[in-house]
Amino acid sequence: MLRVYNTLARKKEEFKTLEPNLVKMYVCGVTVYSDAHIGHAMFALVFDIVRRYLTYRGYDVRLVINYTDVDDKIINRANSLGVDASELAEKYINEFRRQIEVLNILPATVNPRATQEMPQIIRMIDGLIEKGFAYPAKNGDVYFRVTKDPDYGKLSGRRIEDMQAGARNEVGEEKEHPMDFALWKASKTGEPAWDSPWGQGRPGWHIECSAMNLSHLGEQIDIHGGGNDLVFPHHENEIAQTESYTGKPFARYWMHNGMLQLQGEKMSKSIGNLVTIDEFLSRHEADALRMMILNGSYRAPLSYSDDIVDAAERGLDRLRSGLKPAQPGATSTSTNVGTELDKQAETTQQTFIDAMDDDFNSSGGLAALFELVRSINTARDAGASNAQLKPAQDTLTELTSVLGLRLHEKKSSGGDADKFIALLVDIRTEMRKEKNWGISDLIRDRLKDLGVAIEDNKDGTTWHW
RNA sequence: GGCGUCGUGGCCAAGCGGCAAGGCAAGGGUCUGCAAAACCCUCAUCACGGGUUCAAAUCCCGUCGACGCCUCCA
Incomplete structure (x- = not known):
């Protein structure tokens, strides 16, 4: 039985889909305005592992990952570079696509973009206004009315009263309540803008995800994922918008990955303590990053250091050692080495599934694989033939690929x-x-x-x- | 200040009430011309202090510490 930690419930829950064998899954993607770092790769890898495992367990996974291609930071960066905001976004979307592929992350079913969902976004905002959950302000902004939503704060465990102290109310905003957030932002001159019933403007950050969910997956989904830094306010606001609009529970399971840290702090663009994906890949194989994540728990923070990368690379070597062929000249002389090994392969598979079924416990799954590796190597040392090794090696290959590891020969490209x-x-x-x-x-x-x-x-x- | 996650061997890390998985590193051994690889062996009572229980790393309370969120953020 598969169990998933649900942020909404703050505990592991049995995984049941809305529709049999189909998983509707949405993961918040990146805002494309500068080079992606390995923290961004982490969320993509985590949910790729989840997706692959669900597929392995027989589910049909419909995965939607968005690109936020219009927001303040993109506009600012584009202005400072003197380029068009949409060109800038396009550039980084293409780069991220390329990096995703190198990291062996399976492509999402759909990658919607905010700028391509304007009608849906506007329709949703309009609906929220009609129902009284939102209101247009005089300056052309539209805000969500948090006090109208009785369970606002349920995901992050906050109460509106507790948050008011820290709430930011920028100059020029005309909110009824400090915690109200923007669904639509009126544009200033020179900013990208779309026509709307409230004048020229662009969508707020949270509404795009709500609208994309609605149009690509429907009113209710199984899994909603993202980094745990998005729990508040982003996901909280998404829930508020969507549930207020549909009147139905939105996502069944909320999954959040921990942050990648560097020097004891979250790796982030604003702090500037980052290693870009390209930098990492120039020095290490792609599987190393995945291995680092698999060795830990996706929900816990991961501290990046050379030691960790090193250990991950050695671990990969060790997994690879299980795939080496039989000793030259080995013929299946050994008596029951083969059947012993087959038995071990079966045990490994079951142990692997048991571990992964427990909220994607990949380090437990990995442990099972390492044990299989040892058994294979022992059998090889004992003189097992390739034919005898093959079933166990097939199992090893199958299960590592469920985790998304390729176990390629390292840089096989010596060429000439x-x-x-x-x-x-x-x-x-x-x-x-x-x-x-x-x-x-x-x-x-x-x-x-x-x-x-x-x-x-x-x-x-x-x-x- | 509020909300939340967490604190297991030199490092990473599983475990979620019943004698502490796994990987890396280290030491010893087998193999080898020597190595390498592989294999075998060795290496922890779980931040601290109380409590519940026949039994706690695992539950409860407190202390200390770390990190995340409360503002854009995977």
């Missing part, structure tokens, strides 16, 4: 260099036959400096990058 390395290895083999250890070791050491590892086995030498 590969041929020459093979040549050196051949020469070294001859040297070794003549017990010329000096030259043999020199070749091995020099290749190691170049990033090529050599391993001598009973019946030959293998190498890899």
